[in-house]
Amino acid sequence: MAGAIIENMSTKKLVVLGLTVLIFQVLSVLVGGLIAPSPTSAIHYLATKCVRRHRGGGGGGGWLMPWGSSRCQRIRSFDDTLAKTLDANDIVFAVHVPLPNKEMSPWFQFMLVVLQFDIAFKMLNQIGKNGATITIDAGLAYRDDVLSNWTTKFHSVEKRQLSCMLMVPKTFENEGRFYVCDPVPFIELGSVAHKYYLINLRLPVNDIVNTGIGEIKDIHLVGIHQNGGFTKVWISMKTAFSPWIFVTTAWYWRRISLMTRPPVLIEKMIFALGISMTFLNVPVEWLSLGFEWTWMLLFEDFQQGVFYATLFCFWIIFCGEHLMDQSQRNRLSAYWWQVGLVVFGSLLLLIFDLTERGGHLSNPFHSVWASPFGTKCAITFIIMAGISVCLYFLSLCCMVGCVFRNIGGKVQQLPAMSETRRLHYEGIIFRFKFLMLVTLACAAMTVIFFIITQVSEGHWHWGDYTLQVHSGFLTGIYGMWNLYVFTIIFLYAPSHKHKSNKTRDEQKADTLETPESQETQLTRFQHVPTETYRITGKVAEE
Structure with missing residues (x-):
């Protein structure tokens, strides 16, 4: 050659x-x-605070819709009169993906969801210097038309680390000020095969679960997907x-x-x-x-x-x-x-x-x-x-x-x-x-x-x-x-x-x-088993 x-x-x-x-x-x-x-779009959602009287996971006992004809009983804030009569375990945060009058598509390829908490500072329930662990009872459901029932896709109880910082001194005068918290990873779907998704999540509270996490006022979700x-x-x-x-x-x-x-x-x-x-x-x-x-x-x-x-x-x-x-x-x-x-x-x-x-x-x-x-x-x-x-x-x-x-x-x-x-x-x-x-x-x-x-x-x-x-x-x-x-x-x-x-x-x-002329060659696209090279005064066989 x-x-x-x-x-x-x-x-x-x-x-x-x-x-x-x-x-x-x-x-x-x-x-x-x-x-x-x-390449991607990030859609912001504010979770709706729905009321569920019975105990259960985010995916159990029926799914709660944040809006529409079958929307759940809602409270606007935890300062409402109704909210004061409820236990924290009766509140379910509901998010419909996507927004009203829109639908998801397989062209979106994937969907990532991260959480952003609005947490108010309380002296009796403050987040420590090393953060805190929050327990989330979450469920995910889907459907492909607005008339069909929701089908449970996943349900799990997960723990996430909260990393929050209060920008003012921790005193009684500053109660109610909000922490600055890092986003928390929540969901990653490798395929967007359905048109509508519903997320229900609950923050169960007892003597050992979800203590020392401050006073959560709202939960924001950011959904990220690839543009079609x-x-x-x-x-x-x-x-x-x-x-x-x-x-x-x-x-x-x-x-x-x-x-x-x-x-x-x-x-x-x-x-x-x-x-x-x-x-x-x-x-x-x-x-x-x-x-x-x-x-x-x-x-x-x-x-x-x-x-x-x-x-x-x-x-x-x-x-x-x-x-x-x-x-x-x-x-x-x-x-x-x-x-x-x-x-x-x-x-x-x-x-x-x-x-x-x-x-x-x-x-x-x-x-x-x-x-x-x-x-x-x-x-x-x-x-x-x-x-x-x-x-x-x-x-x-x-x-x-x-x-x-x-x-x-x-x-x-x-x-x-x-x-x-x-x-x-x-x-x-x-x-x-x-x-x-x-x-x-x-x-x-x-x-x-x-x-x-x-x-x-x-x-x-x-x-x-x-x-x-x-x-x-x-x-x-x-x-x-x-x-x-x-x-x-x-x-x-x-x-x-x-x-x-x-x-x-x-x-x-x-x-x-x-062999002497071979010494000057850089590399040859040639394979000769008996070929020899002069190296530092010696002959070495390749």
Whole structure:
């Protein structure tokens, strides 16, 4: 074979390819920024205080509607005359999702609900410095038309940690002032398969339950779901990219299989990168529109984890295969330390995800952050995964530095070579530098887009056009990594020019190649078991 495509492409063709990729990158940003709405919507609900005379859980004894023809008996505040005759266990907080005259849709993909408590300070029932534990008897029901009865979906008694702060001194004069409390995670649904949802929750009170939590005046709920318009754009992009990357990966492996030698490690990693990108692109969301697949969020996290783990391993192996003084090329075991860090960090995040979102499959009220022990375990897992990532990038930076130092030393030897050999090695050096520049550009764009989404208001106005920054960020990053993988696969595929098409000088150079000349090579897409390399004055067999 005549090497990779990038070694045989003319400068003109390479520039055309670069401009084409850049145009597609801009389009992927504009599709999200100009066509798609904001990725998510947050709807605020004020829980209605309903009266239930008999004891029971949030999902037992019938469901209480906050409004409509069958609305419950309500009280406006706990200072009402009726409220003073009731026990705290007789109050049920009811919330209908969505708001009146609206309905939910499978296009929303998921639904998260968090609680926000309005808690007044009382000297005899104040929240301690370390917070408090609140017990919630909660139930969730659904129906698909306004005339049918509510069907119980989940019912559970959960505990949550309250983290509140009083901004004034705790004195009798300040009784009635409200605490500033952090939002409390409540529900996570991985599928929005029904049109209407009803939440009933109760705060049971006795001598040991819900004591020291202040005086709760109101409960606010914030429902967060993905916008249907954004979902349509996102699935359309996945549907377009999926066959493109799949065909490119299949084409690449066909070219590899046509070669007279077995594939080397770097070629296998490029193929694995294409497979992981194809796996990420599979538009399973189309099927989730017709089925209640509550595991979709977990599956999407798994898709992303597989891709990023493969990408990190590819970077390490690509750099390692270009270390000219490394004797054990073409062996995955030579990278056990760096690959081990990637696998270890990925497993930690997978375990955390299975614990958190895996628990939602059987109980959407579940949360690992609900208890101090679960919080400590979750934080420990995240910190350990973060340390693994930091060590990985430190190792990657050191490896890239070594490669560039070695390249600098070998470049000085190029003028002494024949023109054919010099051009061959210059092509290999250019290949490596080109990939590093593209990789750095992708990483820089990811960071820049992330910063923009944090400091912006979510959208920019350009005349009559509104650019949704968050949507453009998500579609732009997704398109960028697809284009990055496509570029790597295409440029580093074996060239269609066979050895028979080589010039006489090239064939003669290959025939006369000696171990001494092998020393200057960065990496070869070639597997010769008996090939030797001169390393620090010794001959080591690969």
